[in-house]
Amino acid sequence: MSSPEPLIFLVDDDDSFREALRRLLTSAGLRVEAFTTAQAFLDAKRPEVPSCLVLDVDLPGLGGLDLQRELRAVDATLPIIFLTGHGDIPMSVRAMKAGAVEFLTKPVRQEDLLGAITQAIERDRVEREQRAELAQLRGRYALLTAREREVMARIVVGLLNKQIAAEFGTLESTVKEQRARVMKKMQADSFAQLVRIAARLEISRKTQP
Amino acid sequence: MTQPTFEQSGAAAGRWQAFFENTSVGIVITNQDGRFVRANAAYQHMLGYSERELAHMSYIDLTVEADRKGNLLLADELAAGLRQSMQIQKRYRRKDGQIIWVNVSGNIIPLGTSPGSYYLAAVVQDVTERKRAEDALREAQLELAHVTRVTTLGELAASIAHEVNQPLGAIIADASACLNWLAAEQPNLDQVRDSLRAIVSDGERAAKVLTRIRALLSRSRVAHQACDVACVIRDVLAVVGSDLARQSVSIHTELAQGLPVVMADPIQLQQVLLNLLLNAAEASKQLPTDRRRVRVAAGVEHLVDGPCVVVAVQDAGVGLSGNDSERLFEPFYTTKVNGLGMGLSISRSIIESHGGRLWATANADHGATFHFALPLAR
Numbered sequence: 073m074s075s076p077e078p079l080i081f082l083v084d085d086d087d088s089f090r091e092a093l094r095r096l097l098t099s100a101g102l103r104v105e106a107f108t109t110a111q112a113f114l115d116a117k118r119p120e121v122p123s124c125l126v127l128d129v130d131l132p133g134l135g136g137l138d139l140q141r142e143l144r145a146v147d148a149t150l151p152i153i154f155l156t157g158h159g160d161i162p163m164s165v166r167a168m169k170a171g172a173v174e175f176l177t178k179p180v181r182q183e184d185l186l187g188a189i190t191q192a193i194e195r196d197r198v199e200r201e202q203r204a205e206l207a208q209l210r211g212r213y214a215l216l217t218a219r220e221r222e223v224m225a226r227i228v229v230g231l232l233n234k235q236i237a238a239e240f241g242t243l244e245s246t247v248k249e250q251r252a253r254v255m256k257k258m259q260a261d262s263f264a265q266l267v268r269i270a271a272r273l274e275i276s277r278k279t280q281p
Numbered sequence: 282m283t284q285p286t287f288e289q290s291g292a293a294a295g296r297w298q299a300f301f302e303n304t305s306v307g308i309v310i311t312n313q314d315g316r317f318v319r320a321n322a323a324y325q326h327m328l329g330y331s332e333r334e335l336a337h338m339s340y341i342d343l344t345v346e347a348d349r350k351g352n353l354l355l356a357d358e359l360a361a362g363l364r365q366s367m368q369i370q371k372r373y374r375r376k377d378g379q380i381i382w383v384n385v386s387g388n389i390i391p392l393g394t395s396p397g398s399y400y401l402a403a404v405v406q407d408v409t410e411r412k413r414a415e416d417a418l419r420e421a422q423l424e425l426a427h428v429t430r431v432t433t434l435g436e437l438a439a440s441i442a443h444e445v446n447q448p449l450g451a452i453i454a455d456a457s458a459c460l461n462w463l464a465a466e467q468p469n470l471d472q473v474r475d476s477l478r479a480i481v482s483d484g485e486r487a488a489k490v491l492t493r494i495r496a497l498l499s500r501s502r503v504a505h506q507a508c509d510v511a512c513v514i515r516d517v518l519a520v521v522g523s524d525l526a527r528q529s530v531s532i533h534t535e536l537a538q539g540l541p542v543v544m545a546d547p548i549q550l551q552q553v554l555l556n557l558l559l560n561a562a563e564a565s566k567q568l569p570t571d572r573r574r575v576r577v578a579a580g581v582e583h584l585v586d587g588p589c590v591v592v593a594v595q596d597a598g599v600g601l602s603g604n605d606s607e608r609l610f611e612p613f614y615t616t617k618v619n620g621l622g623m624g625l626s627i628s629r630s631i632i633e634s635h636g637g638r639l640w641a642t643a644n645a646d647h648g649a650t651f652h653f654a655l656p657l658a659r
Contacts, residue, residue, distance in 0.1 A: 088483050092451035092458070095476050099461035130443075132526050157443040157450075179450035182457040 076121040078193045082106040083113045083139070084128040084155070089178070093126070100186055110134035114142060118150075122200060124173070124192035126185075129156040129163065137163070140170050149199045151192035155180060209273055215257050221275075223250045224258070228270040307383075307405035310390070315339035315356070318400060327383070327407050329376035340403075345372040345380060356401070359389055370408070382412040422630060427500050429623050430552050433559065434497055440524035444490045448483035455480045493520055496548055497555075505635070507658055508545040510579050510590050511536045516547075517554040518577075530562045530573040537580040543590050543655040545635050550655075553628040553639070557594040557651045560624065564598025564648065572597045572647070582654070589637065589654035597647040606641045606649075628653075 080102050084090040090106050097104045107113040110131050125143075129136035140152055154167050154175045164175040173195065174188035216224065219240075226236045233251065237244040260266040301308055307324030311317050317335040325332055328343060344352055348371035355367040368386045375381060387403035434441070455476040462473045493516055518532060525532060558575065565573040576595040581588060601609070608614050612626040625639075632639040637655040644650055 086447050086451075088479065088486070089447050089451045089454070092454035092476075092479055092483070095472070095479070096454040096458040096461070099458040099472065099476075130527060132529070157446050158439055178446055179453040182454075182461075 077103055078122040078124075078197075079119065080104045080189060080193075081113060081118070081123060081125045083108075083110055083125065083131065083136075085109065085131050086128070096182065096185075097189075100182075102189070110136070110139035110142075113139070114146075120200075122193050122197040124151045124153060124189060124196055126153045126155060126189070129154050129160075129167070137167060137170075140167065140172065144170070149196065149203075151195050153185070153188045153192055206272060209258075209269055212258050213273055213275075216254065220250055220254050220257070223247060224254045224266070224270065225275055227251060227254065227263075228267045228275065307407075309340065309403050309405065311340055311401045311403075313360070313399060313401075315341050315401070324405060327375075327381065327405065328373060334376075343373045345374050348372050356387075359387065359401070360399070365389075381407055381409045384408050422634075424500075425623070426549065426552065426627050426631060429627055430497055430548075430555075433552075433555060433624075434494065436559075437521065437524055440527065441490070441494060441520070443523050443527075444520075445487050448487040448490075451483045452480050452487075455483070490519070497551060499548070505544045505546055507542040508547050508550065509540065509542055510550070510592060510655070511540050513547055513550045514554060514577060514579060514592070517551050517558065520551075521555060521558050525558070525562050525575070528562055528566065528573070529570045530565050530575055532558075533574060533576045535576065535578040535580075540579060540590055541581060541588075542658050543635070544658045545655060549631045549635075553631050553653065554592070554594070556624040556628050560651070561594055561596035561598065564596045564600075566598075568598060581657075584654055586638075586654075586656060588657050590657065591652055591654045593650050593652045595644065595648065595650040597644070598649070600647060601641060601643045601649045606643070609641055610639070 080097055082090060082093055082097070082104055083106075084093065085108055087108075090108070094104050094106050105116070107116065110127075111134055113125075114134075127136045127139060131139070134142070136154060136156075143150060143152070151173045152167075152171070153173050154164070155178055156163070156175065157178050167175050173192040174184075176184055176188065213221075222240075223236060226239070231239075233244050233247040237247045240247070254260075255266060258266060258269055260269055301319075301321050304321065305323055307327050308319075308321045309317060309324050310319040316339050317332075320332050320335045325335065328335075330338070341349055341353065348369075352369055352371055355364075355369055358364050359367050366386060366388045368384070370382065370384050372380050373383055384406045385403050387401055390400040390402050392398045392400065458476045459473050459480075462469045462476075497520070514534065514536060518534070522532065554577075558577070561575040562573075565575065574597055576593070578593045578595070580591060582591045583589075584591075610625050610629045612623060614626075629639045632653045632655070635655055637653055639651070639653040641649055641651050
């Protein structure tokens, strides 16, 4: 899978500052999409590529922290780098607690900003990969029959074929066949890998009696 | 010295003489050329010259050069019968060289026998002390206005810093962009040029902010000059705008096209507007965001005192409670926790020193409107 070109979103109401930042990020070889208001950004369509948001705290109307909250409701993961004109500590603590990557004070040094952006993009890339992988595992799991799911839930907690057969009142050889089908459909090479997959899918005896 | 011919004989003349010599105001009689005919003791004391010395002088000799022309003009009008009497405030130079301020009121005394010949009689009062006190009061008022202006700006420091910080941030970003472009093997000069242009305009923007602030911080008295009120309003909004935005207060301006000029000290007008705007923001503090609206309007109105430029600052805030709309303007009257209560009192004295008026009205629905009217420049 070729890694798609990341995209930086920029929201700042100050025209000259926003455009200067756009020119700076462009000169550093980054792709930028800039917005004047938080609402304009929320209304825009965001492509499925690793991205992050560089956000002015002091936006009129819907403020930076408001946008962070709104964003959490629709897209829990987009990393945010906050910019502020005045280093207000309580505000930065709130932003960081709500998951901001960085809280930088204007005027911001290129190294600090680019460093934060690299980190944010990396975080988003990992996040997106994990999400894609999870979707893939869910797809495989969907192919299992009801009985195969019951067998899988029991295998991964360490029950032996013999024990499972006794519980279901079937032959041990039947369970063995079912187990082989589970391994194949879930594309698991080993017992250990199946256990990991089950953990990712959060499968247990509780979710799958 | 010739005896004034109009003096009566007998007891009446004696009383007149006693009054003339003992009164505390200066009384003089001069001939048509301004030469002293008589000068009482109070006048001699005021100027430091004896009556004998004065006999060889005219009142013009005693008047400081700068005030002579105006004085002679009035005397000529008096002589020509264009006026019955004259009043003038002018400066004398005493024998010891000291300058004193006097109020003079003069009259013609015709010499009945020959038409066209007359004496001048004048009552002269030393007002140096009063003048000094007035000057000191005016200085104190200017100083107080300056101090409150500086205090207000101190409260706005965070937002002023923000106003300078924004262009600085843009300059640093653009300069870094230039370095990035120039580091490339084939530097993209068009992009470098774009960034440099932006740097120049952002530098100018920061400088403009500082110029406005420096003007407000200055202590010097600016002579009244032809002033465009719309310009004054825009300058103040540039200083205070981001502070109001931070408090989510939105500003709506309605400035009439082509407002006539007024004669004013622009810095003092800015101070009044600054004060009214900050009060309006303060009054809006507790309101839901959609009601934090301040309207600034300017137009020409024909008031009792003639045509005026009227500026109105309207908020939708807590309004004027009951009948304190006049108390508002008293010194040290405040409804704010941290307020000093000088803002409106100083604003009113500034507007009144411009021959204008400042008053408050309650809005029909919410909040209050502060108006000030300034007479049009003639």
